[in-house]
Amino acid sequence: MAAKKTGTKTGAARTKAVVTKPIGKKPAAKAVVKKAAAKPAVVKKVVVKKVVVKKPAPKPVAKPVAKPAPREEAVAAVKMPKTGVIPVGAGMSPYDIPYYGAPLGAHLSTAGGIATAPPRAPDIGATAMQLFTKQANQWKEKPCTDAEVKTFRTALAATPVTFCTAHDSYLINLASPDPVLRAKSIESFECEMRRSNALGLDAVVSHPGNFMDHRADGIARNADAITQVLERVTGPTRLLMELTAGQGTVIGSTFEEMADLLGQLPAALQDRVGVCFDTAHVYASGYDLANDFDGVMTRFSDVVGFHRLGLLHLNDSKAPLASKKDRHELIGLGSIGEGAFRRIMTDQRFAAVPKVLETPKGDDMITNDRRMLRKLRAFAGGR
Numbered sequence: 001m002a003a004k005k006t007g008t009k010t011g012a013a014r015t016k017a018v019v020t021k022p023i024g025k026k027p028a029a030k031a032v033v034k035k036a037a038a039k040p041a042v043v044k045k046v047v048v049k050k051v052v053v054k055k056p057a058p059k060p061v062a063k064p065v066a067k068p069a070p071r072e073e074a075v076a077a078v079k080m081p082k083t084g085v086i087p088v089g090a091g092m093s094p095y096d097i098p099y100y101g102a103p104l105g106a107h108l109s110t111a112g113g114i115a116t117a118p119p120r121a122p123d124i125g126a127t128a129m130q131l132f133t134k135q136a137n138q139w140k141e142k143p144c145t146d147a148e149v150k151t152f153r154t155a156l157a158a159t160p161v162t163f164c165t166a167h168d169s170y171l172i173n174l175a176s177p178d179p180v181l182r183a184k185s186i187e188s189f190e191c192e193m194r195r196s197n198a199l200g201l202d203a204v205v206s207h208p209g210n211f212m213d214h215r216a217d218g219i220a221r222n223a224d225a226i227t228q229v230l231e232r233v234t235g236p237t238r239l240l241m242e243l244t245a246g247q248g249t250v251i252g253s254t255f256e257e258m259a260d261l262l263g264q265l266p267a268a269l270q271d272r273v274g275v276c277f278d279t280a281h282v283y284a285s286g287y288d289l290a291n292d293f294d295g296v297m298t299r300f301s302d303v304v305g306f307h308r309l310g311l312l313h314l315n316d317s318k319a320p321l322a323s324k325k326d327r328h329e330l331i332g333l334g335s336i337g338e339g340a341f342r343r344i345m346t347d348q349r350f351a352a353v354p355k356v357l358e359t360p361k362g363d364d365m366i367t368n369d370r371r372m373l374r375k376l377r378a379f380a381g382g383r
């Protein structure tokens with residue numbers, strides 16, 4: 001997405017998906033709303049039957065005529081299969097809480113190949129997704145064949161997902177003073193950008209590196225490496241630098257340092273880069289999203305600017321404020337607490353920004369993510 005524009009712009013990569021599916025009009029959600037709106041009489045029947053004694057404002061559901069949509073707890077109580085598609089029926093659709101905001105989803109598994117990731121999105125009710133395009137903890141690169149690219153694009157186009165981003169390898173350190181590690185990192189990062197462009201992804205999320213020796217030198221090396229690669233690899237995929245928790249010598253844990261890093265990139269590249277705001281990282285870095293949400297966001301606006309915000313990673317934090325530790329927790333169960341997430345889901349400044357969960361998966365790949373997305377959608381609706 002262009003620096004002055006919103007998340008919707010990034011979809012240029014997948015022309016078809018974006019043009020035909022503007023944000024906020026996901027087919028599944030739309031279908032449910034339509035049906036709901038078309039059957040006002042049904043709601044009355046439900047009330048008469050007293051099926052939902054304690055539940056405020058029961059919503060009509062698409063399929064079984066006189067049944068209220070389940071609340072989050074009800075869905076959580078249903079026994080979920082370990083894999084595969086959740087049976088939809090009896091109000092079980094993960095999209096059944098109407099939500100008209102920006103793409104919202106989670107980091108999805110690519111076990112079995114990258115084309116296996118998109119079909120997982122509907123299982124959890126996702127309209128945004130993040131994935132690794134290779135093994136994130138290995139240097140080995142994986143160029144995508146034309147067949148793989150085609151299969152992936154077809155699989156993605158068959159979902160309601162309108163924002164898809166890669167997350168680059170954890171091994172990459174574009175700020176390293178070590179020439180060998182630096183060369184390997186630049187090569188790997190370049191491969192990531194090429195793969196993601198080929199796959200038609202909207203963005204690549206990348207962590208600023210570790211400076212190892214001197215902070216200012218590390219930031220300059222990081223900016224130089226990004227510049228080299230973006231000048232060699234052109235395409236629609238935008239680079240989003242992620243704010244970090246601040247452990248060790250990592251760069252990018254303060255808004256000032258992120259602004260400094262991005263500011264060192266040439267003017268011609270500014271529209272091709274942006275920021276990924278990870279709530280757990282920002283909190284662990286020392287920004288108190290729990291008690292000073294407005295103060296933190298004002299600071300972000302002043303120093304980095306909302307025009308650069310390309311993605312939110314919505315994670316609660318197991319680690320306390322300013323701990324510099326990167327430990328993700330389910331929304332509402334960590335030290336940030338649900339208040340900040342309610343704010344994010346209702347604040348107009350984030351209305352057009354894609355949002356992706358990186359919270360613990362639990363026993364399977366579906367249950368937790370599905371619950372978290374329902375929870376966030378409920379927050380957006382003021383519940």
Ligand SMILES: [Zn+2]
Pocket residue numbers: 167205207242
């Ligand atoms: Zn990350």
Ligand SMILES: [Zn+2]
Pocket residue numbers: 242278313358
């Ligand atoms: Zn993150």
